[in-house]
Amino acid sequence: MISKKVLIYSSALALTATISCQPPNIAEKLGYPADTKLLIIHADDLGVAHSENAASIEAFEKSGVSSASIMVPCPWFPEIAKYGKEHPDKDLGLHLTLTAEWENYKWDGVSMPSQIPSLIGADGFFYPTSEEVAQNAKPEEVEKEIRAQVQMAINAGLNPTHLDSHMGSLFQTPDLFKIYQKVGREFGIPVMIPAGLLEAAPPLFEAIDEVFVPVNRLYMMGEGVAADQWGSTYTGWMKELQPGLNVLLVHLAYDDDEMQAVTVNHPDFGAAWRQRDLNYVLSDEFKEVLKSEGIQPVTWRQIQEITFNQK
Numbered sequence: 001m002i003s004k005k006v007l008i009y010s011s012a013l014a015l016t017a018t019i020s021c022q023p024p025n026i027a028e029k030l031g032y033p034a035d036t037k038l039l040i041i042h043a044d045d046l047g048v049a050h051s052e053n054a055a056s057i058e059a060f061e062k063s064g065v066s067s068a069s070i071m072v073p074c075p076w077f078p079e080i081a082k083y084g085k086e087h088p089d090k091d092l093g094l095h096l097t098l099t100a101e102w103e104n105y106k107w108d109g110v111s112m113p114s115q116i117p118s119l120i121g122a123d124g125f126f127y128p129t130s131e132e133v134a135q136n137a138k139p140e141e142v143e144k145e146i147r148a149q150v151q152m153a154i155n156a157g158l159n160p161t162h163l164d165s166h167m168g169s170l171f172q173t174p175d176l177f178k179i180y181q182k183v184g185r186e187f188g189i190p191v192m193i194p195a196g197l198l199e200a201a202p203p204l205f206e207a208i209d210e211v212f213v214p215v216n217r218l219y220m221m222g223e224g225v226a227a228d229q230w231g232s233t234y235t236g237w238m239k240e241l242q243p244g245l246n247v248l249l250v251h252l253a254y255d256d257d258e259m260q261a262v263t264v265n266h267p268d269f270g271a272a273w274r275q276r277d278l279n280y281v282l283s284d285e286f287k288e289v290l291k292s293e294g295i296q297p298v299t300w301r302q303i304q305e306i307t308f309n310q311k
Contacts, residue, residue, distance in 0.1 A: 064281035085157035
């Protein structure tokens with residue numbers, strides 16, 4: 001088992017690793033010079049709440065993000081699925097979901113509970129932590145549920161551009177990681193393989209399917225950053241960005257009554273946190289640092305094209 005800190009960590013440090021199996025010409029495959037600093041500006045957790053959807057849509061419309069992923073089991077999935085169907089140009093993937101972490105706001109799977117009993121806690125919902133998923137989940141039930149999530153999205157009119165894993169649940173064991181890749185390959189959808197796996201869990205990394213393009217570096221805000229240092233932290237990361245495929249992962253919502261209720265007693269990744277993320281990706285400071293540092297925003301759709309259409 002590996003810690004959920006592969007994706008969610010307790011300090012404001014970028015999770016980075018140079019991945020030796022990354023094709024050195026990834027930028028060239030996308031039509032850019034070989035030394036281009038590629039950046040997927042990615043919003044997580046669409047579908048959780050109306051506030052999350054509305055803020056993420058605003059960021060899409062104002063070019064604050066280039067990509068986002070949807071949590072299919074969540075209550076506000078129909079709203080964001082409708083938007084995605086009506087805006088097929090938007091780069092929308094699936095944030096495969098096996099946990100329900102909020103105190104008073106819960107969900108279970110899209111499969112019948114009787115079909116996935118090992119994924120359901122005593123309260124009738126998904127477990128709140130990825131560690132509990134790893135301890136209890138039967139791989140065959142995980143595969144059934146994530147297949148059902150992908151199929152539900154497709155049935156709703158979406159054409160998912162990539163898959164990733166909410167709270168890193170699918171990176172917790174080699175078996176779950178293999179299922180994640182298996183489903184992606186069979187549906188022809190790239191899976192996000194985050195930087196840091198090589199250092200955090202070498203046996204897991206060795207199981208990477210050669211069809212997928214690993215991300216060189218993943219940047220995500222961690223705990224303990226003061227509100228007045230939010231922008232400078234992100235801008236500092238952008239100034240350190242290296243050539244290769246990078247992901248800046250943000251969580252967007254408005255600091256409103258709805259999101260405050262969803263995230264009650266959970267200031268980390270809470271409503272104010274998400275409002276600060278939104279403010280930054282829409283800021284002139286962010287636009288200016290992308291330009292000054294020669295950073296090229298890209299999408300998972302572009303990665304999908306070189307992953308499956310050219311192989």
